[in-house]
Every structure is written in C-alpha cells, then in structure tokens.
Amino acid sequence: AQTVTQSQPEMSVQEAETVTLSCTYDTSESDYYLFWYKQPPSRQMILVIRQEAYKQQNATENRFSVNFQKAAKSFSLKISDSQLGDAAMYFCAYRLASGTYKYIFGTGTRLKVLA
Amino acid sequence: EAGVAQSPRYKIIEKRQSVAFWCNPISGHATLYWYQQILGQGPKLLIQFQNNGVVDDSQLPKDRFSAERLKGVDSTLKIQPAKLEDSAVYLCASSLPGQIQETQYFGPGTRLLVL
Numbered sequence: 001a002q003t004v005t006q007s008q009p010e011m012s013v014q015e016a017e018t019v020t021l022s023c024t025y026d027t028s029e030s031d032y033y034l035f036w037y038k039q040p041p042s043r044q045m046i047l048v049i050r051q052e053a054y055k056q057q058n059a060t061e062n063r064f065s066v067n068f069q070k071a072a073k074s075f076s077l078k079i080s081d082s083q084l085g086d087a088a089m090y091f092c093a094y095r096l097a098s099g100t101y102k103y104i105f106g107t108g109t110r111l112k113v114l115a
Numbered sequence: 116e117a118g119v120a121q122s123p124r125y126k127i128i129e130k131r132q133s134v135a136f137w138c139n140p141i142s143g144h145a146t147l148y149w150y151q152q153i154l155g156q157g158p159k160l161l162i163q164f165q166n167n168g169v170v171d172d173s174q175l176p177k178d179r180f181s182a183e184r185l186k187g188v189d190s191t192l193k194i195q196p197a198k199l200e201d202s203a204v205y206l207c208a209s210s211l212p213g214q215i216q217e218t219q220y221f222g223p224g225t226r227l228l229v230l
Contacts, residue, residue, distance in 0.1 A: 004157075044118075045158075045206070045221040091157050100170050101146060101212050103219065105157035 002027045004094050006106035013082045014114050020067075021077045021109045023092030031097040034068065034075045039108075040088040048090070051075065053097070079111075087113045117141065119222035121207050127228045133195040136225045140188070140209030146170075148219065149182055149192050150206040158206055164190065165212070197229045 003026045013019035025034070036048040051059045051068050058066050063083075067076045079086055092106040120139040128134050140147050145166050150158035161180065162172040166187035175182070179198070184190040194201055204224040210217055 006157075044223050045208075047218055050218070093157075100163065101210065101217065102160060102163060102171055103148070103158075105159070107155075107157045 002029070002094055002096075002104050004092050004104050004106040006092055006109050008109045009107075010110045010112065012112040012114055013079070013086075015082055015084060017082055018078060018080045019082055019111065021079075021090050021092075021111065023075045023077070023106055025073050025075065025092070025094050027073070027094065029096055033095045033097060034066075035093040035095070035103075036064070036066070036075075036077045037091045037093060037105075038086075038088045039091065040085075045091070049077065082113050084113050084115060087111055119207055119209055119220050121205075121222035121225055123225055124223060125226045125228075127230065128197055129230050130199055131196040133193065134197055134227065135191050135193045136205050136207075136227075138190045138192070138207030138222060140190070140207070141211075141220055144209035144211050144220070145187070146210045146212045147184055147190050148206075148208040148210075149190070150208065152204045152206055152224070154203070161192070194227075197227075199229050202227055202229045 005024045032053045034051045037045050038048045039045040049061045049064050063080045065078045089108045091108045094104045147164045149161045152158045161175045162182045163170040164184040167184045182192045206224045207222040208219045210219045
C-alpha cells in the first residue's frame with residue numbers, strides 16, 4: 001500500500017528567507033503524480049505544485065519549487081522569498097497516474113512565517 | 116468558474132444524532148471525493164464517485180456513514196448515528212479525470228463537532 005510521510009509537524013521561516021518542507025513516500029508503482037497542497041487557516045485547500053514521476057525535471061511555480069528524488073522516494077518543497085501569506089498547513093499527496101485517481105495525503109507541516 | 120460548494124459550513128450535534136452534508140462540485144467534473152480531516156491530520160478519503168457510481172469506499176465506516184450522488188452531480192454524505200470521534204472537517208473535492216493536468220479542487224469544508 002502507498003504511504004506518504006511528512007516528518008516535520010511544524011516549521012518556521014523568517015520573511016523573505018527560504019524554507020524546505022520534506023516529504024517521503026512509499027510505492028511499488030513507477031507512474032504516479034506527487035502534489036503539494038496549501039491549506040491556510042480556515043480556508044480552502046489549494047494546489048501549490050505538481051510533479052509527474054516520469055519527468056526528471058523538477059517542477060517550479062514562481063517562488064515554489066520541488067526537489068524530486070525518485071529513487072529515494074523523496075519530494076521536498078522549497079519556498080523562496082517567504083511571504084506572510086505563505087503561512088499555512090502544507091500537505092504532500094500521492095496519486096497513481098491511472099486507475100481510480102485516489103489521492104493519499106501526508107499528515108501535514110504547519111509553516112509559520114515570522115515578520 | 117464557480118468552485119466546489121459545501122453546506123453547512125459548521126454543525127454541532129450531540130452523539131447518536133444524525134447529520135447530513137451537501138456538496139455541489141464544479142460543473143462538468145465527473146469525479147467527486149469526500150474526505151474526513153481530523154484535527155492535526157491529513158485528509159482521509161471516505162468515498163470517491165465517478166459520475167454516480169462508487170469507485171472507492173474502502174475507508175467509509177458503512178455501519179454509520181452513507182453517501183450518494185444522484186444524477187452524477189450533487190452529493191450528500193450522512194452520518195447516523197454520530198459518535199464523538201466523528202468530530203472533524205468534511206471536505207468535498209471534484210476533478211475532471213482523464214486530463215494530463217487533472218487537478219482536485221476542494222470546497223471550504225464542513226466543520227462537525229459532536230458533543
């Protein structure tokens with residue numbers, strides 16, 4: 001069975017600095033997607049960034065980038081130039097590329113941004 | 116485009132009472148998900164619909180939880196009777212499967228407190 005592990009319950013970063021959130025996963029499949037979702041306090045969960053497992057190039061979205069290490073089954077999120085609005089719970093998620101499109105989420109990392 | 120709608124936003128009930136949640140997905144989205152998110156944890160899939168058929172309900176406590184998606188659009192999730200451990204946020208999400216860039220869109224959630 002696939003599992004997703006986020007070992008950092010909470011992280012803090014100074015405004016304008018860079019922070020990296022960790023995620024590891026376990027799967028025997030070779031074709032899948034990985035996601036980072038952001039859930040601000042009392043607000044909706046939104047997609048931050050997506051990575052296709054067949055792509056070697058790491059995904060980037062403005063200040064957000066990932067370090068995808070397929071062999072190590074590691075998928076970390078780097079947030080550059082952190083802003084106060086980045087404060088939220090961040091969830092790592094996994095989904096097979098075909099089949100039922102079932103998502104498996106990690107337990108989340110709470111990111112605090114210090115002014 | 117309009118997002119995923121959920122109601123009510125908050126609900127407080129006593130144990131052994133019944134409660135129902137409603138979800139209206141994004142127009143045209145064939146896949147609908149119900150998640151349970153207990154405080155401090157990541158979302159856990161309860162049930163997944165493809166149009167009006169159930170794709171995955173392996174983690175749905177069927178002795179007390181039920182869900183339906185009539186006509187492949189709106190969906191309701193019911194708990195009867197509720198237990199204290201059902202206190203959680205119930206998230207609905209929808210997606211348009213089959214696309215390379217398939218993405219889940221989440222609703223605001225219904226926060227349930229069982230006393």
